[in-house]
Amino acid sequence: MPKGHQPFNSKSVDDLLEFLDGPQVEENDCFICIIVHNIDGPGLRDSETQQILARLASHIRIVASVDHCECTSLLFYMSLVWNKKMVHTQFNWGWYHVPTFAAYKVEGTHIPLILANDNTTQSAKNAALVLLSLTPNAQSVFRVLAEYQLSHPDEEGMPFDNLYTTCREWFLASNQVTLNFHLTEFNDHELVKTRRHSDGQDCLYIPLTAEALRKLLLEIGQ
Known part of the structure; x- marks a missing residue:
């Protein structure tokens, strides 16, 4: 911390923004950089959290990683999981494609495999x-399927x-x-598999028992 600055102890976001706006912070003195891993995660999808990050972004620099590497456009993907207007107007994202090329199983070693457990309740919880x-x-x-x-x-x-056809009718997928x-996400996480129908069509199915599937729908519906 530069000479003459006092430690900042408040946990209030408003106090932090006021501090960053204050005269004690000179333009070329220093800058704050926050690193956010998995910014597209479920814990950062509520509007309040996104608004706080947007307010902070005007004062600091944010470096963030996106978990869903299948996405080729950050703005497109963030518009799906975040407030679309906020993504385009309150942030100025720069997109760098830097995948590790590691398999999902490497990243998700802490997540139990869905098919590795014969217990119906545990299988549903793992999938959830x-x-x-x-x-x-x-x-x-996934619920439609x-x-x-x-x-x-x-x-x-x-x-x-x-x-x-069903997803288009329910406005879940426009194309x-x-x-x-x-489906790629489902397949990568072993949630959905494909097999050939007797008439030659490719069919999608979830490799869980009916009982486990019902429990899973209850889990994600809570």
Whole structure:
């Protein structure tokens, strides 16, 4: 801390902003940089948290990582999980594509594998842990697939075309690119698998028992 500055002890965001606006902070004296890992995570998606970060962003510099590496445009992706107007007007993001190319299983070693546990309740909780880290829109797409599977237990799965049509009708995916983005996430986390229908169509199914699937829908619906 530069000479003459007093320690800042307040935990109030308003006090912090007032401090940063104050005359004691000279323009070329120093700058504050905050590093935020997984800024697209569920804990930072509520409007209050986003507004606080937006207010701070006008005074400090933010370096953030995005967990969903399938996204090729930060502004597009952040518009899906954050307030769209805020992303474009209150931040000035610069996008750098720097993937580690490590498999999801490396990053998620602390998350129990869904299929590694025969316990129905535990399987549902493991899957819910992954789903709750995804966007609300992705969760809704998963719910469409889950409800179809529960209501058609004798079928190989839900045909992709059927899923796409339903998601369009429910305004969950306006195009196949968006739907494929969600399906890629599901596949990477082993939430959804694909198999060939008897008529040659590719069908999507969730590798959980009906009981585990019902428990999962209750978990993510709370």
